[in-house]
Structure formats: structure tokens, C-alpha cells
Amino acid sequence: MQAPDLALITDAIRMAGRVATSFTGPAAQSWDKPGGAGPVTEADLAVNTMLESVLRSARPSYGWLSEETEDSAARMSCDTVFIIDPIDGTRSFVEGSRTWAHSVAIAHHGQITAAAVYLPMRDKLYSAALGEGAFHNGERIAVSRAPELNSAQILATKPAVAPDHWPAGLPGFTRSHRPSLAYRLGLVAEAKFDAMLTFRPTWEWDIAAGALIVTEAGGLCTDKTGAPLRFNNANPTLNGVIASGSLLHEQVLAALGPVPPAAP
Structure with missing residues (x-):
């Protein structure tokens, strides 16, 4: 039986954390992308490779959109698509900061249906599935009601x-x-x-x-x-x-x- 999408991406995003933290941020090889698109490191690419292997093996019919994969029009013919940022905050990763994250989402007909954001250096996992609420490390969360x-x-x-x-x-x-x-x-x-x-x-x-x-x-x-x-x-x-x-x-x-x- 196929695991639900949220369970799949939650497991995968924790694996991403283990891959990324196997690199030492400041010592990881890094270079600038063409056109002033910002830095990328060997850790970004390793995480992207792992996520693509795990997620697309589990859901071969889903399309793929990732910051670190050359885009293809093929995803436009897919009803459901993975949307991935292998490391969001690459400059922070390079600097040895703790505020970078992995981001994994699934979109169905343009609407996000499952999502996970993980900060491995802070052990913070945010997750949500459409219609099922949002959670931080397993505890339900709610936005501020600030009125002003x-x-x-x-x-x-x-x-x-x-x-x-x-x-x-x-x-x-x-x-x-x-x-x-x-x-x-x-x-x-x-x-x-x-x-x-x-x-x-x-x-x-x-x-x-x-x-x-x-x-x-x-x-x-x-x-x-x-x-x-x-x-x-x-x-x-x-x-x-x-x-x-x-x-x-x-x-x-x-x-x-x-x-x-x-x-x-």
C-alpha cells in the first residue's frame, strides 16, 4: 500500500537533513550560479539528488520542479508535481549558520496538498496536509491573531x-x-x-x-x-x-x- 504523501515527504526531508549535515557548511565546495542567481554548494546538489531518487521512485507519475534541477516543460503535463528547495538559505549554510531549511511540497492542479519544511540544525519540522491542520514537531500550531x-x-x-x-x-x-x-x-x-x-x-x-x-x-x-x-x-x-x-x-x-x- 502506498504511503500517504505527507508521510513520504516527511521521511524524505529528514533524510535530507542527514545528507546536508554530513557536509561542513563553510568547508563545502560552493560556487555562484550564472546570471547572479546566488550561490550553490555540493550539499545542495547532494540533497537534490537524494530527494529526487527517493521521491520520484515512490511517485513516478509526479512531475518535478526543483531549484537545483534544470527545468523541463514535462512537468506541465503532470496533474501532481513535487516542488523542492534542497537548501533554502544557502548563504546561511555556507556561513555555518543554523537558519537554513529544506522545503518539500506537493502540488495537485496548482494547489499545494502536502508540505514539509525542516531545519536540521534546529531540529524544527513544520508540516501540513490540505484540510488536516499544520504542525511543528508534531504539535498543532496556529497563526497570530494580532489585530494591529x-x-x-x-x-x-x-x-x-x-x-x-x-x-x-x-x-x-x-x-x-x-x-x-x-x-x-x-x-x-x-x-x-x-x-x-x-x-x-x-x-x-x-x-x-x-x-x-x-x-x-x-x-x-x-x-x-x-x-x-x-x-x-x-x-x-x-x-x-x-x-x-x-x-x-x-x-x-x-x-x-x-x-x-x-x-x-
Whole structure:
């Protein structure tokens, strides 16, 4: 009998942690990808190879989209697709930090149905299956119910607080940062932070798993305009991401919207 998808990817992502931690981050061979796409290491490639072998052997009919595999149009003909980031936060891995993560998701007709994010150096496993809730190390989690954007704790990079994004002025929230987008989404899901924002075009593999974990924790995860996220696109990018509880989500969208004209 075939194991459920979530059990499959949870087992695989823990194996990924063992593979990655067999390398010493700063000593691992690394190089820059073409076109300024960031660094990659031998650990990224080893994890990608292991995950592809394990997951595609178990689900040969599923397509494959991974940061470290050359993309193929073949996945577009598949109803169900693995979406993988072997190491999210490669710069942190190279620096010997503990804040990098593995991210594994399954999308069915564009909707994420199973997801896992694992930080092996912190032994933090976030997981979710569609309609079954979100969990951190086996304990059910829920997003923050923070009601006020001006006092919120938000994960965002410096470009997200640039004045041109906020026509009525930057709200008074407190900004923090973590290198891994998947980890940021996990932290929002377990209410360690109230929201996560990024307004740049964002790769699907950075977001896919964390998006389901946030929504199954009771939050909202949309693009920067409030539109629903859809995965396994021909161009596998998203138009930014806003992840938070429903009250803050509304306020963020309002603050990002156009300033109404002054009354005559």
C-alpha cells in the first residue's frame, strides 16, 4: 500500500537533513550560479539528488520542479508535481549558520496538498496536509491573531520597507529578518511572528511548502496584490507574498494600496 504523501515527504526531508549535515557548511565546495542567481554548494546538489531518487521512485507519475534541477516543460503535463528547495538559505549554510531549511511540497492542479519544511540544525519540522491542520514537531500550531499592523512583528527584508511600496507612509510595525523564506513562513504559522512580506518576484520552491503550512495554521498566504497563489506555473515565480492572520492581511493590503485623492 502506498504511503500517504505527507508521510513520504516527511521521511524524505529528514533524510535530507542527514545528507546536508554530513557536509561542513563553510568547508563545502560552493560556487555562484550564472546570471547572479546566488550561490550553490555540493550539499545542495547532494540533497537534490537524494530527494529526487527517493521521491520520484515512490511517485513516478509526479512531475518535478526543483531549484537545483534544470527545468523541463514535462512537468506541465503532470496533474501532481513535487516542488523542492534542497537548501533554502544557502548563504546561511555556507556561513555555518543554523537558519537554513529544506522545503518539500506537493502540488495537485496548482494547489499545494502536502508540505514539509525542516531545519536540521534546529531540529524544527513544520508540516501540513490540505484540510488536516499544520504542525511543528508534531504539535498543532496556529497563526497570530494580532489585530494591529502598527504594533505587529513582521519578517521582511529591507527592500520591503522602501517608501515606494507604502503610499500612505510606512506603518509602525517592527521588522525582523531570517534568511530562509520557508523558515519565515514556518515562524508565521507558529505565531512567533505576525506576518511575512516580500514584494519581489519569488520562486515557487521558496514558498510552496510554507504557504500551505500558513494556511493550515489558520492564516492567509497570497501574492502582494491579495490574489491566491497558484503553483506549477510555466514560469515558476510568484508576484511577491503576504502571509499573516486575516486581520493583518487586510491591513497590509490596505496600506499597500493607492492613497485616495484629497477631497476638493
